[in-house]
Amino acid sequence: MNELPLKMEGVSFHYKAGEAGIDQVGLECSTGSWTAVMGPSGAGKTTLLYCASGLLPVQQGSVEIAGQNIARMKESALTRMRRDHIGFVFQDYNLVEAFTCLQNVMLPQLFGGPKVGVAQSLQALKILGLDGYAQQYPSDISGGQRQRVAIARALVAQPDMIFADEPTGALDTRSSEMVLDALSTLVESGRTVLMVTHDPNVAAWAQRTVFLVDGTVHSICQGYTAEQLSTHLTSMTQVGQGVGR
Numbered sequence: 001m002n003e004l005p006l007k008m009e010g011v012s013f014h015y016k017a018g019e020a021g022i023d024q025v026g027l028e029c030s031t032g033s034w035t036a037v038m039g040p041s042g043a044g045k046t047t048l049l050y051c052a053s054g055l056l057p058v059q060q061g062s063v064e065i066a067g068q069n070i071a072r073m074k075e076s077a078l079t080r081m082r083r084d085h086i087g088f089v090f091q092d093y094n095l096v097e098a099f100t101c102l103q104n105v106m107l108p109q110l111f112g113g114p115k116v117g118v119a120q121s122l123q124a125l126k127i128l129g130l131d132g133y134a135q136q137y138p139s140d141i142s143g144g145q146r147q148r149v150a151i152a153r154a155l156v157a158q159p160d161m162i163f164a165d166e167p168t169g170a171l172d173t174r175s176s177e178m179v180l181d182a183l184s185t186l187v188e189s190g191r192t193v194l195m196v197t198h199d200p201n202v203a204a205w206a207q208r209t210v211f212l213v214d215g216t217v218h219s220i221c222q223g224y225t226a227e228q229l230s231t232h233l234t235s236m237t238q239v240g241q242g243v244g245r
């Protein structure tokens, strides 16, 4: 069995008929790859991520995660799929404030996810530079540390796919680097990451960047530097505004 962790074919979603969304998006992510999604504001980046992860229902096309088409799944099966195969790292961290960092890392098993031991969870916190923070509560730590707790949770749950939406959005440069290092650790351990970002410096950490314009895939750039991505994004923005068409 050698299924792609993520395969999207002809995926369309519109919030209202004839209005903005995404159109006929195709995207394949191979195991252990890191893909960034960039594009002008309103291009459909978050919509793509939500369709890929089953948070929005696909109206046309198919989305396969680990070989299973989620576009036609019932909600209960989709919930199981998310629990067993998907990790989310979003800008608002998704931590439970009433739980310690350690409890947050162990959270997925409360919902029937894979059994994760205390030692394994402490090790994940350690890998993410959070040694000594296990008994702290989210309200007592910084944004970057909170984000790394969310990544530690993704690390122990070992999902096939990790969806990240502006994972460094609210962080300073040093915290951003620690979070991106943490995502690198996940990718090196064979996880697959699809990440939306508006920041070329963040996208440059990924192996390739998909550019969306007006809800469709405009181009895919492999191995670009932050500067090259920035230049490309500027030209996209002009395309998005109708210049250069």
Ligand SMILES: Nc1ncnc2c1ncn2[C@@H]1O[C@H](COP(=O)(O)OP(=O)(O)OP(=O)(O)O)[C@@H](O)[C@H]1O
Residues within 6 Å of the ligand: 015, 016, 020, 021, 039, 040, 041, 042, 043, 044, 045, 046, 047, 048, 198
């Ligand atoms: N809940 C919604 N209802 C209606 N329209 C929406 C909704 N969410 C997003 N849109 C519209 O769909 C389009 C794509 O939005 P999306 O958030 O996916 O873009 P984006 O590329 O992530 O934008 P940004 O970079 O500004 O976050 C935009 O025109 C947006 O206004």
